[in-house]
Amino acid sequence: MAAAKYWLMKTEPTSYSIQDLAAEKKQTTFWDGVRNYQARNYMRDEMKIGDKVLFYHSNANPPAITGVATVVRESYPDHTSWDREHKHYDPKSTAQSPRWFMVDIKLEQIFDEPLPLDDLRSVAALKGMELLRKGSRLSVQPVRKAEFDTVLKLTKKKR
DNA sequence: GCCAACGTTGGC
DNA sequence: GCCAACGTTGGC
Numbered sequence: 001m002a003a004a005k006y007w008l009m010k011t012e013p014t015s016y017s018i019q020d021l022a023a024e025k026k027q028t029t030f031w032d033g034v035r036n037y038q039a040r041n042y043m044r045d046e047m048k049i050g051d052k053v054l055f056y057h058s059n060a061n062p063p064a065i066t067g068v069a070t071v072v073r074e075s076y077p078d079h080t081s082w083d084r085e086h087k088h089y090d091p092k093s094t095a096q097s098p099r100w101f102m103v104d105i106k107l108e109q110i111f112d113e114p115l116p117l118d119d120l121r122s123v124a125a126l127k128g129m130e131l132l133r134k135g136s137r138l139s140v141q142p143v144r145k146a147e148f149d150t151v152l153k154l155t156k157k158k159r
Numbered sequence: 160g161c162c163a164a165c166g167t168t169g170g171c
Numbered sequence: 172g173c174c175a176a177c178g179t180t181g182g183c
Binding site: 036037038134135136137 | 163
Binding site: 010012059062063117135136139 | 179180181182
């Protein structure tokens with residue numbers, strides 16, 4: 001089996017938070033609504049069962065990594081994309097020819113204390129992280145193993 | 160609410 | 172295929 005990969009997924013907590021994920025039956029959800037090709041490609045082509053996901057709250061106060069999830073179902077079409085009633089409806093996507101894809105993730109842990117973006121910026125080992133790049137907007141992005149490990153270490157330090 | 164940094168769209 | 176206009180993201 002290939003080694004697990006590491007990712008970061010953004011969400012605005014006002015629309016879907018890690019607490020919402022915790023409240024789900026089986027603490028699992030489908031990651032619908034991604035409408036960016038690069039982010040889609042990561043989900044569609046590269047995310048595999050067992051991969052680890054840093055759960056990030058954007059547009060939050062403060063913006064922060066709030067926990068860890070794991071991929072439990074690999075890429076399948078995002079049905080909300082051809083639902084006319086849905087906020088993320090895309091007329092160019094159909095059930096016959098889906099344009100957008102998603103994965104399922106399951107909650108693994110909620111950090112006792114979220115790791116604010118500002119704190120992450122001050123960590124030397126995270127200098128190269130995509131999240132910290134100026135102008136970075138990708139909502140699904142790869143994370144290096146070393147970065148992932150560093151983030152987890154930071155949560156332990158806080159206790 | 161502002162606005163910089165992007166991504167997408169569509170006229171040509 | 173260029174690029175201006177427009178829409179979105181997301182920190183602040």
